[in-house]
Amino acid sequence: MDGRLTTIEDLHLLLVPPVREDADAGPMPEVARWHQQLWTNWSPILRQVAPTTELDQPESSLPHHITRVRRQGKKPVVIQFRPPHQVYPWPDAPLVTASHWDQAKVPCRPLFQDVRWNWSLTLPYVQGLLAASPLTRDAWAEGGFNGQTFLMPLAGETNPLATSGSTADGFIAHRLPLGPGGPPDVREIWQEGAYVPSGVTKKAYFWARKTYHHQIKERMPGWLNQSMLGTWKWVRKQFKKPSQPAWLNPAPMDNPSCVVLLRWDPLKDHWAGVRVLSACAQGLSGTEDVALVVRMPDRDGKWQQRLNSLAKVAERLPAWNGALLAQSESQASVPSDCLPRLDWAITWETDLDSALWAGSLKRAGIGIIGTDVSCLHAGDGAFPGHQVATTMIPCAFEGVEDKVLESMRPHPRVESLMRAVCNAVEQTQTGGHGLTIGSVESASISKHVGQFLASLANSGNQGQAAA
Numbered sequence: 001m002d003g004r005l006t007t008i009e010d011l012h013l014l015l016v017p018p019v020r021e022d023a024d025a026g027p028m029p030e031v032a033r034w035h036q037q038l039w040t041n042w043s044p045i046l047r048q049v050a051p052t053t054e055l056d057q058p059e060s061s062l063p064h065h066i067t068r069v070r071r072q073g074k075k076p077v078v079i080q081f082r083p084p085h086q087v088y089p090w091p092d093a094p095l096v097t098a099s100h101w102d103q104a105k106v107p108c109r110p111l112f113q114d115v116r117w118n119w120s121l122t123l124p125y126v127q128g129l130l131a132a133s134p135l136t137r138d139a140w141a142e143g144g145f146n147g148q149t150f151l152m153p154l155a156g157e158t159n160p161l162a163t164s165g166s167t168a169d170g171f172i173a174h175r176l177p178l179g180p181g182g183p184p185d186v187r188e189i190w191q192e193g194a195y196v197p198s199g200v201t202k203k204a205y206f207w208a209r210k211t212y213h214h215q216i217k218e219r220m221p222g223w224l225n226q227s228m229l230g231t232w233k234w235v236r237k238q239f240k241k242p243s244q245p246a247w248l249n250p251a252p253m254d255n256p257s258c259v260v261l262l263r264w265d266p267l268k269d270h271w272a273g274v275r276v277l278s279a280c281a282q283g284l285s286g287t288e289d290v291a292l293v294v295r296m297p298d299r300d301g302k303w304q305q306r307l308n309s310l311a312k313v314a315e316r317l318p319a320w321n322g323a324l325l326a327q328s329e330s331q332a333s334v335p336s337d338c339l340p341r342l343d344w345a346i347t348w349e350t351d352l353d354s355a356l357w358a359g360s361l362k363r364a365g366i367g368i369i370g371t372d373v374s375c376l377h378a379g380d381g382a383f384p385g386h387q388v389a390t391t392m393i394p395c396a397f398e399g400v401e402d403k404v405l406e407s408m409r410p411h412p413r414v415e416s417l418m419r420a421v422c423n424a425v426e427q428t429q430t431g432g433h434g435l436t437i438g439s440v441e442s443a444s445i446s447k448h449v450g451q452f453l454a455s456l457a458n459s460g461n462q463g464q465a466a467a
Contacts, residue, residue, distance in 0.1 A: 018082055079098060106140065257288075261345045276318065388420050
C-alpha cells in the first residue's frame, strides 16, 4: 500500500465518541451537548464509509488499535467527536475532529484555570475538521488550525411547524399589543380634578381622603405617614385585584396572508434578540395582514418570564397592520396548536440547536431569512431564501468570570434584515414561486466524506510538521 494512493476501500475509521453523559461536562455544558448531537447525526454516516472501531477511552486504547489496523493492511484515520480541550492527539495516524463552535474566535489562553482550554495549543496537531458551519472552520483557522475542512450537512428531524399551506381555520397563540406604551397612570384619583364622585358613600370616602392628604398629612411625622399609607395600599390591594392582560392567555387566531417565524429566548441573549425583533418590525411596518410569530422555549418552567419580557419589548416596537404572536416550543407537538401555514423563518443565532432548526425548515421547503453562518450548509452552495449581511459584535466566552470581550459573534445588520423581511413578505403576497430544496442522500454524503478522509490519509503528517 505504500506505493499507491489511499482509496476509500483502504480506510479504517477509529471513532472517539463524546464524553459519557454522566461525566463532567465542564464549564460549557452546551459545547458538550453539541458534540453529542454531532455524534448522533454523523456516526451512522461514517459507519457507511469504511469499517469502524469505537473507542471510549482513546488515552489507553488508541495506540493499540492504530497498530492493529496497520497490521491488517488498512490506513487508520482517527475521528474524535470532542472539543479541542478533550482531544487526544497521536502522531501515527491522521487526526480529524468533528466539532461545532458558535463564535468567530476560539480560546487562546488558559480558561477556568485549566491549560487545556487554550485551544491554540491543540489545533495545530489536527489535520482535518468535520463542521456544519463555515463559522467553525474560520474560528479553527484563527486559532492555529491549518488542515483541511469538510462542511458536512446535518440530518435533523422535521420540525412540526414546518408545514406549508393552510390546513386549519386558525391557530392558538398569545397576541401581544404593539406600538408605543408606557407605565400606567399612578396618580391618586383624588388628585384628578376632572373626577367627580357620585353617591353618598363615594363622596364621604373621597372627602376623608382629601382631608387627610391636605390637612392631617402636613401635621404628621413622615415615617408615620409612610407607614399608614403603605398599610392602606396593602388593604386596598386585597380587595381590588388587578385584571390580567388579555395576552397572558393564548387565543384562537385567524390565518393571515403571510406568516414569518422567529426563534428567540429573551432570557438568554436579550439585547441581540431585541435588535433582530426591532428590525423585523420595521421591515413589516409597510405590510398588511402579516403575522410575526416568536417561538420561545418553555421546558425550564420560565415561560411566564419570557412572555413578560417579550410583552415589554412589543410595547416599544413600531406597529404594523398585522400581529405579533408568541408560541411555546412544546405547542409544536400538539396538532391543533401548530401553525397551519408557514412562509418564512428568520435564523440569526449560531448555536447548533438553531442550525438544526433552520435545516429542518429548509428541507420542508420553508424560506430562510438569515445569515450564511446561521443556516446549515446547503451542499450546492445556494442560499435557500434571502441572505442577510452580518457584522461582528464583541463578546465574551460563556462561563468566564472576568468577562473579557476577547471573541466576536456574527450578528445580522439591521438595514439588511429590514430589507430581507420586506422583500420576503412581498414575494409571498404577490404569489412568488416557492422554494424547491433538493434532498441530500446519505450515500452521497458518505462518498464525499470518504474521499475527504482518503485525501487526509494521503497527505501524511503535514499538519504535525507544520506544528
